[in-house]
Amino acid sequence: MSSVAQPYPRVSEGDEVEDVKERLRRAIREARTQRSTRRREAAALALADVVTSIPAVAGARCVSVYAARPTEPGTGPLLEALAARGVRLLLPVLGTGLRRDWAEYAGPEDLRERAPGRPPEPGSPTLGADALADADVVVAPALAVDTSGARLGQGGGWYDRALEHARDGVLVVAVVFPEEVYDATVRPLPRERHDRLVDVVATPDGWQPIG
Ligand SMILES: Nc1nc2c(c(=O)[nH]1)N(C=O)[C@@H](CNc1ccc(C(=O)N[C@@H](CCC(=O)O)C(=O)O)cc1)CN2
Numbered sequence: 001m002s003s004v005a006q007p008y009p010r011v012s013e014g015d016e017v018e019d020v021k022e023r024l025r026r027a028i029r030e031a032r033t034q035r036s037t038r039r040r041e042a043a044a045l046a047l048a049d050v051v052t053s054i055p056a057v058a059g060a061r062c063v064s065v066y067a068a069r070p071t072e073p074g075t076g077p078l079l080e081a082l083a084a085r086g087v088r089l090l091l092p093v094l095g096t097g098l099r100r101d102w103a104e105y106a107g108p109e110d111l112r113e114r115a116p117g118r119p120p121e122p123g124s125p126t127l128g129a130d131a132l133a134d135a136d137v138v139v140a141p142a143l144a145v146d147t148s149g150a151r152l153g154q155g156g157g158w159y160d161r162a163l164e165h166a167r168d169g170v171l172v173v174a175v176v177f178p179e180e181v182y183d184a185t186v187r188p189l190p191r192e193r194h195d196r197l198v199d200v201v202a203t204p205d206g207w208q209p210i211g
């Protein structure tokens with residue numbers, strides 16, 4: 001666990017879980033803007049080593065990985081490392097109304113930000129929401145994860161819904177910065193019924209099974 005300050009909302013009786021989540025999202029997003037380009041690049045390189053060292057990833061033929069926006073833990077080196085090993089990579093594509101869809105990674109030059117603030121997406125043909133069933137491992141973005149496996153995402157419920165198409169028993173790896181791993185015995189993340197627990201947390205400092 002990191003010694004860097006960790007935002008945690010003060011919860012009063014009657015607060016809606018959704019509001020508590022939103023306050024925490026805002027604090028973590030703000031903290032993420034403070035990281036320099038140099039530190040972001042170093043983190044992305046370290047993350048590639050960490051994630052490729054997870055045994056299930058090392059043995060996978062098809063992995064789903066998010067294409068990071070600038071403030072998220074970077075996945076460029078990870079995508080290149082897995083592609084170089086011949087792993088098939090499924091990246092999120094947002095349909096209208098944020099529909100879940102996937103397309104194959106075809107190199108960094110194929111990734112495009114379709115609108116400001118949106119994640120970069122491949123230009124290759126989309127495969128439908130069911131394509132996630134091909135993935136042996138899902139590497140999902142998160143703003144925070146706790147040691148019971150609860151994941152706080154960007155708030156669209158996109159991954160919670162997308163994961164309904166994953167095969168049973170597929171390993172879900174949530175990626176965060178080190179200070180975004182919360183000790184569930186002290187600071188559990190707010191959790192709702194639909195929230196799907198993750199199996200592993202990976203940061204640029206290392207990975208651990210959770211949940
Ligand atoms: N890299 C990445 N890809 C991901 C996710 C994620 O959290 N990170 N998602 C996780 O679920 C899904 C979709 N996430 C989305 C993230 C932002 C917006 C969006 O509309 N953003 C605002 C700008 C916000 C900002 O500037 O911070 C916008 O376009 O108006 C839409 C979907 C699938 N792909």
Ligand SMILES: Nc1ncnc2c1ncn2[C@@H]1O[C@H](COP(=O)(O)OP(=O)(O)OP(=O)(O)O)[C@@H](O)[C@H]1O
Pocket residue numbers: 021141151152153154155156157158159160161192194195
């Ligand atoms: N499996 C689901 N089925 C139906 N609605 C869902 C499901 N998962 C999430 N939602 C809805 O989506 C909204 C956001 O969910 P949540 O707060 O869990 O998002 P998140 O996991 O932080 O975001 P994301 O997965 O996009 O990174 C909630 O209002 C919730 O009702």
